[in-house]
Amino acid sequence: MMSTSPTPASAAESHARIVVVEDERTIARTISDRLSAEGWTVAIAHDGPSGVATIENFKPDAVVLDVMLPGFDGLEVCRRVRGLGEFGVLMLTARDEESDMLVGLGVGADDYMTKPFSMRELVARLKALVRRVRRNASTPEANAPSKIELGDLVIDRDSRRVTRGGNEAHLTPTEYDLLVCLALAPGTVLTREQLLEDVWDWVDATGTRTVDSHVKALRRKLGSDLVRTVHGVGYALEVPEGELA
CATH class of the missing domain: 1.10.10.10 (Winged helix-like DNA-binding domain superfamily/Winged helix DNA-binding domain)
Structure with missing residues (x-):
């Protein structure tokens, strides 16, 4: 098993705010502990409705969102929160089915990973998402065509x-x-x-x-x-x- 020790974070991804929406509490806590070790602030929700409310109130840089949730699923969560602000969405899926992935991307997910996953890779992808969100929010390049x-x-x-x-x-x-x-x-x-x-x-x-x-x-x-x-x-x-x- 890969080490879950934290890796150095650059200024571009330090102090990130992450929401984890995952109904399996052990997985949610494991992800939260790993991200907290990076110096990030983490909020957890365990179902669709509380996931939407947490994202709305917490104003995250990125969201880790499981597809299978009680209340309503992660796809519906993604549909409802996409207009709430600029943040990345990484979906967790139980099946490695391309049709499922395309549906997730279609409702606004930026990336996806299938379970079981490497915690090191999850952190790396979240760091990339945070960098992208902050880069897109910054002033456009002067020479870039409008x-x-x-x-x-x-x-x-x-x-x-x-x-x-x-x-x-x-x-x-x-x-x-x-x-x-x-x-x-x-x-x-x-x-x-x-x-x-x-x-x-x-x-x-x-x-x-x-x-x-x-x-x-x-x-x-x-x-x-x-x-x-x-x-x-x-x-x-x-x-x-x-x-x-």
Whole structure:
């Protein structure tokens, strides 16, 4: 078993506030103790309704959210809290089923892990989520374009709104960040590892399935022709032929 000793936290992820919504009390306490050892402040809820109330009152940087909860499930929790503020959501699932993962991503989850999981990896992913949340809340880069227009795809970075063919697409925060990353280099193949580092702020390749699942979600919302798969390498955003400005 991997060590659960704390790892040094950078200033970007120190003093984080985390809500753990998990009905298995032993698991919830184990996660809480591990995160507290990082110097983070943790609140725990054990069912859907109290999870929503805790998230609303605690104003976390990130949420660890189990899918199977009494009251109502974690998917419903995620639907209800997504408009309450800027925070990351990491879902815990009991099954390694891609359909379950896509549903979770569709309601606003940023990442997911299947049980049983490594506590070290859970902490690493939460640190990355916290860094992303704080990075997105900071002042945009001075040289970054405020609007990206590629054919009939329009990304307004000031309002974080995306339209294609005049129809607005409702993207989760991670889907939006992934789309922007691809759209800033249209036609360029970006490896899964590059995308993990640039979008998820991970420095290893343990989550390449996360990239694949988010790309599938983007295709479902914006059209299957928009993101091209380069097998064995990664993905590229393609402007459909005839739609170039």
